[in-house]
Amino acid sequence: AQSVSQHNHHVILSEAASLELGCNYSYGGTVNLFWYVQYPGQHLQLLLKYFSGDPLVKGIKGFEAEFIKSKFSFNLRKPSVQWSDTAEYFCAVMYSSASKIIFGSGTRLSIRP
Amino acid sequence: DAGVTQSPTHLIKTRGQQVTLRCSPKSGHDTVSWYQQALGQGPQFIFQYYEEEERQRGNFPDRFSGHQFPNYSSELNVNALLLGDSALYLCASSLYHFSNQPQHFGDGTRLSIL
Numbered sequence: 001a002q003s004v005s006q007h008n009h010h011v012i013l014s015e016a017a018s019l020e021l022g023c024n025y026s027y028g029g030t031v032n033l034f035w036y037v038q039y040p041g042q043h044l045q046l047l048l049k050y051f052s053g054d055p056l057v058k059g060i061k062g063f064e065a066e067f068i069k070s071k072f073s074f075n076l077r078k079p080s081v082q083w084s085d086t087a088e089y090f091c092a093v094m095y096s097s098a099s100k101i102i103f104g105s106g107t108r109l110s111i112r113p
Numbered sequence: 114d115a116g117v118t119q120s121p122t123h124l125i126k127t128r129g130q131q132v133t134l135r136c137s138p139k140s141g142h143d144t145v146s147w148y149q150q151a152l153g154q155g156p157q158f159i160f161q162y163y164e165e166e167e168r169q170r171g172n173f174p175d176r177f178s179g180h181q182f183p184n185y186s187s188e189l190n191v192n193a194l195l196l197g198d199s200a201l202y203l204c205a206s207s208l209y210h211f212s213n214q215p216q217h218f219g220d221g222t223r224l225s226i227l
Contacts, residue, residue: 004155034215043117044156044203044218051213090155100146100169101205101216103155 002028004093006104013081014112021076021107023091030096033074035065036103038088047089050074061085083111117206117219125225126194134189134222138206144168145187146216147179148203156203162187163209191224199226 007022025031035047048059055067065076074091091104118137126132138145144163148156158171162181181187185206191198201223205216 006155032213036218043220046215049215092155100158100161100171101156102158103148105153105155 002026002093002095002102004091004102004104006089006091006107008107009105010108010110012110012112015083016080019076019078019081019085019109021089021091021109023074023076023104025072025074025091025093025102027072028093028095032094032096033065033067034092034094034101035059035063035074035076036090036092038090038106040087044090047076081109081111083113085109086111117204117217119202119204119219119222121222122220123223123225125227127227128194128196130194131190131192132194132224134191134202134204134224135186136189136204136206136219137186138204139217142206142208142217143185144207144209145181145185146205146207147187147189148205149173150201150203150221152200159189168209194226196226199224 003026005024033050036044037047038044047063048057050057050067058064063078067074088106090106092101094101120135146161147159150156159173160170161168165181176192178190201221203221204219207216
């Protein structure tokens, strides 16, 4: 079955710490990959996406993600987090066979000032 | 340029009732997808509408139905409400023939079942 796994339910970091959130998806052929962010009280916003080409994708607010096809992974990274990065982060996959998006269960990121 | 708008923002119903949620897509978009986000979970795909037809459906019972209008707006209907239907319902819009463009999400309708 098509699925997405996010390894960490809740991550707590101090400001300026480096961030890496894990995401793995099940095999299903060609995929499009996304990271969405949901700030408290706000709607889902696209952080970055991968469709093809360079597997290292840069998004907004200093975030980046690396697509590793052999590991079925699309981990999100940021070298130095800020308090304003406090939010819920969702990894999502669109398989080429369908246009629906399958979301992971999300990772809540809390930043200590 | 208006983004995706959903109404109402919050709704309280009792078990057995029926509910209708509404969504207007982002200007220029022709496809609407609906998702259910239970507390502490990621959004789960319900179904997608394009050209007023249901194009794809997730693992949701027939109690969940929808409609798309000629102006691309959409409704989600849920019959015989259960306590487990309490969730945030998200609408996302996109362009059907441009699958390499991301979906845009609305703020959602929070449905509470008593």
